[in-house]
Amino acid sequence: xxxxxxxxxxxxxxxxxxxxxxxxxxxxxxxxxxxxxxxxxxxxxxxxxxxxxxxxxxxxxxxxxxxxxxxxxxxxxxxxxxxxxxxxxxxxxxxxxxxxxxxxxxxxxxxxxxxxxxxxxxxxxxxxxxxxxxxxxxxxxxxxxxxxxxxxxxxxxxxxxxxxxxxxxxxxxxxxxxxxxxxxxxxxxxxxxxxxxxxxxxxxxxxxxxxxxxxxxxxxxxxxxxxxxxxxxxxxxxxxxxxxxxxxxxxxxxxxxxxxxxxxxxxxxxxxxxxxxxxxxxxxxxxxxxxxxxxxxxxxxxxxxxxxxxxxxxxxxxxxxxxxxxxxxxxxxxxxxxxxxxxxxxxxxxxxxxxxxxxxxxxxxxxxxxxxxxxxxxxxxxxxxxxxxxxxxxxxxxxxxxxxxxxxxxxxxxxxxxxxxxxxxxxxxxxxxxxxxxxxxx
Numbered sequence: 001x002x003x004x005x006x007x008x009x010x011x012x013x014x015x016x017x018x019x020x021x022x023x024x025x026x027x028x029x030x031x032x033x034x035x036x037x038x039x040x041x042x043x044x045x046x047x048x049x050x051x052x053x054x055x056x057x058x059x060x061x062x063x064x065x066x067x068x069x070x071x072x073x074x075x076x077x078x079x080x081x082x083x084x085x086x087x088x089x090x091x092x093x094x095x096x097x098x099x100x101x102x103x104x105x106x107x108x109x110x111x112x113x114x115x116x117x118x119x120x121x122x123x124x125x126x127x128x129x130x131x132x133x134x135x136x137x138x139x140x141x142x143x144x145x146x147x148x149x150x151x152x153x154x155x156x157x158x159x160x161x162x163x164x165x166x167x168x169x170x171x172x173x174x175x176x177x178x179x180x181x182x183x184x185x186x187x188x189x190x191x192x193x194x195x196x197x198x199x200x201x202x203x204x205x206x207x208x209x210x211x212x213x214x215x216x217x218x219x220x221x222x223x224x225x226x227x228x229x230x231x232x233x234x235x236x237x238x239x240x241x242x243x244x245x246x247x248x249x250x251x252x253x254x255x256x257x258x259x260x261x262x263x264x265x266x267x268x269x270x271x272x273x274x275x276x277x278x279x280x281x282x283x284x285x286x287x288x289x290x291x292x293x294x295x296x297x298x299x300x301x302x303x304x305x306x307x308x309x310x311x312x313x314x315x316x317x318x319x320x321x322x323x324x325x326x327x328x329x330x331x332x333x334x335x336x337x338x339x340x341x342x343x344x345x346x347x348x349x350x351x352x353x354x355x356x357x358x359x360x361x362x363x364x365x366x367x368x369x370x371x372x373x374x375x376x377x378x379x380x381x382x383x384x385x386x387x388x389x390x391x392x393x394x395x396x397x398x399x400x401x402x403x404x405x406x407x408x409x410x411x412x413x414x415x416x417x418x419x420x421x422x423x424x425x426x427x428x429x430x431x432x433x434x435x436x437x438x439x440x441x442x
Contacts, residue, residue: 027386029393029400030223036210038234041390041400042226043218045383051119051219052387053128055135055233056105056112056395058244058325059207062180068199070187072207074148075200076104076111081144084133088144091130100127102134108181109325110395111207112214114387119220128229136236138204145197156189163436166261167269174257174432175275175329180247210237212244216390218383250275250327258433267315268341268437269333272348274427276330279323279396285409286421287321287330292368293360294352295319295332300367306351307334313344325396330426338438345435353428359419373407 030042064072080102081088095102100117113134117127159165169184176182186192215230253274277284288296295303295318308314316335322328332352336344360368380386380403393402 027380027403029390029403030226031394031400032227034210034215034230034234036213036231036234036237036239038210038213038215038230038237039394040215040217040226040230041394042216042221042223042230043386043390044221044223044226045218046220048383049119049220050116050383051124051221052114052116052217052383053131053219053229053233054105054112054114054214054216054387054391055131056110056214056216056391057208058109058212058395059111059203060107060109061183061185062108062247062325063203063207063244064180064183064187066178066183066191068187068191068195068203069183070152070185070192071195071199071203072111073106073185073187074145074152074192074195075203076106076113077148078140078145078200079138079204080104080113080134081148082139082141083130084137084139086130086133088141091134094126094130098123098126100130102127102131105391106185108185108328116384128232132233132236135208135233140197140200140204142197145200149192149195152186152192153189156186156192159186160189163261163263163265163267163269166263167271167434167436170259170261170436171271171273171331171432171434172329174259174434175253175273176250179250181250181324181326181328205238206240207244208237209240210234211240213237214391214394216387216394218387218390247326253427253430253432256430256433259435261434261436262438263436264438265436266338266438268336268338268344268435270336270341270345270348270436271331271333271434272345272352272431273329273331274431275327276321277323277425278327279325279392279398281323283421283425284321284323286413286418287425289365289368289372289410289413290355290360290418290422291319291321291330292372293364294355297368297371300371302351302355302364303332303334303348307336307344307347311343311347313337313340313347317344317348341435341437345433349428349431349433352426352431356422356426356428359415359422362415365413365415365418369410369413372410376407
């Protein structure tokens with residue numbers, strides 16, 4: 001037997017032992033709390049000499065005060081621009097010297113940092129030391145703050161010329177009104193211009209706290225090593241005995257709202273939607289599966305068939321649910337020539353109304369189940385993908401069996417359950433509609 005064959009056989013035996021040890025579990029996820037109160041999720045795998053870590057906090061754009069919109073994003077960005085005794089250039093140089101990658105993670109609900117490094121002691125210890133400094137001892141240099149503030153302002157001004165940005169901004173405003181979910185992640189020109197370095201320091205101290213941290217780890221480590229790393233990354237974080245204030249509830253739309261914005265682009269950007277679902281919503285699975293048929297399944301979806309394949313109206317069309325801590329958006333997007341704006345919009349609206357009224361066909365449902373369940377292993381076929389799931393499970397407090405439950409939940413859904421969920425939750429007559437197109441478009 002060749003050395004390659006022996007190595008392959010050992011790998012198969014190791015995999016078999018993991019499967020046997022974890023019974024029917026897709027991934028043997030371990031969970032605990034650090035002494036500072038941070039939640040930790042860990043998957044041990046020795047297939048590659050790599051380590052992937054994410055540390056997330058409830059510090060996304062929804063935590064911005066309206067008058068300081070943009071502070072969350074700037075705070076996260078500047079944390080790696082100076083930390084402890086390290087300057088911005090030294091952090092980058094040290095990471096490059098050991099082949100490690102440090103990246104920011106930012107969305108509506110959360111913010112944090114991800115790290116990928118070799119698991120060998122020298123590289124791992126150096127990378128973890130840098131990440132710990134970034135998380136626990138950012139210095140927010142004044143000159144760097146001024147530079148990044150001006151860069152952000154330039155980006156915001158440039159973004160205001162782009163039709164897709166204008167559409168998304170107006171869509172969120174109509175959908176959420178004064179709710180924090182309406183705020184743009186990068187902020188607004190008038191709010192970012194007024195920010196000061198002290199605003200970033202205050203935001204960091206209030207939201208990057210130990211008790212609210214979620215540490216996700218996967219890689220070539222033992223449980224005891226992972227525990228030591230989680231302690232190292234969180235022990236020096238700010239401590240707070242007070243729970244973060246709850247976000248206000250999301251109001252449901254009572255009437256339809258439409259906004260048209262003139263733009264010289266040759267393409268029209270159309271967005272249609274309503275507040276959708278939370279992460280722990282009991283209707284998540286029937287709405288998710290139904291959306292695969294309606295607009296989430298690419299070329300196999302109803303939207304694509306009606307708008308692009310049959311009529312040739314769209315360059316791109318799709319729909320999605322974005323479940324968040326509160327009701328994230330259900331959104332339909334269509335890009336079309338400005339000459340076919342009104343026709344494409346009507347087809348999208350009619351397709352939605354018909355789908356809500358009738359649901360998918362048995363054939364569509366069977367195909368959707370087959371594609372989702374059959375493709376599910378590809379969702380967890382890399383450490384990075386698994387890390388992202390660990391982060392979601394930890395941050396939103398989903399069951400540790402979530403990855404087992406997902407294909408099983410999809411398999412057992414019936415047509416009646418999907419129809420019922422869509423009829424109760426999706427309201428075609430009360431949608432927000434935003435059209436960004438040429439002033440002379442139909």
